[in-house]
Amino acid sequence: MSLAEKVKSISGEDVTSCYQCGMCSASCPVRFAMDISPTQVIRLVQIGKIEKIFESNTFWICSTCFTCQARCPRNINITRVMEALRQIKLRREQDVISINEIPKEELKILPPIALVSNFRKTTA
Ligand code: SF4
Ligand code: SF4
Known part of the structure; x- marks a missing residue:
């Protein structure tokens, strides 16, 4: 199962339709504290680079405010994607x-x- 498929199985969100417009990052109120942007996280999910995501603090910094998913032109709920990534990370460390x-x-x-x-x- 690819990373994008795993994220979809947990969150219900299909990140493959993201075309990297950057709206999620531009609207994120805590982007300043993230070392890579939500847009970059979505791209890394698309290409299966889970370790790069886990090296970043972005999915932990996300405050689950839902602003990004309200703005996404592709109706991707990035908030749920971030939660799926936290779950994958936490389960792996058990x-x-x-x-x-x-x-x-x-x-x-x-x-x-x-x-x-x-x-x-x-x-x-
Ligand atoms: S707002 Fe949506 S389409 Fe744009 S970069 Fe973010 S996830 Fe991709
Ligand atoms: S849900 Fe997370 S990634 Fe999306 S705008 Fe809010 S803090 Fe940023």
Whole structure:
């Protein structure tokens, strides 16, 4: 799955229609604190450069104000894209538990939802 497809599966937003007009960056109230612009983040999603995005502070600085999505001529909800990127980053950094390494006695008492939640983390 490409990065753009993964972002779409989490956010519902298709970034492939972005034509880099720059309106999102121009309208962002916290652009001054970002090391790369929202427009650049969208472009990096299009070309699958997740590590470049994670090297930046942009998706953390985003304050979820929705201004950019209100202005985007392509109706891309950039706010949701930023949230999807945060989710991908956070899930990636979770420790992954191998079920085969859990002692059988502990498996008997662990709540099943704890295991299910852990497996979900590995799908990001
Ligand atoms: S406003 Fe929309 S079309 Fe323009 S650069 Fe941002 S995401 Fe792309
Ligand atoms: S939602 Fe985030 S990226 Fe969009 S304008 Fe607001 S702070 Fe900037």
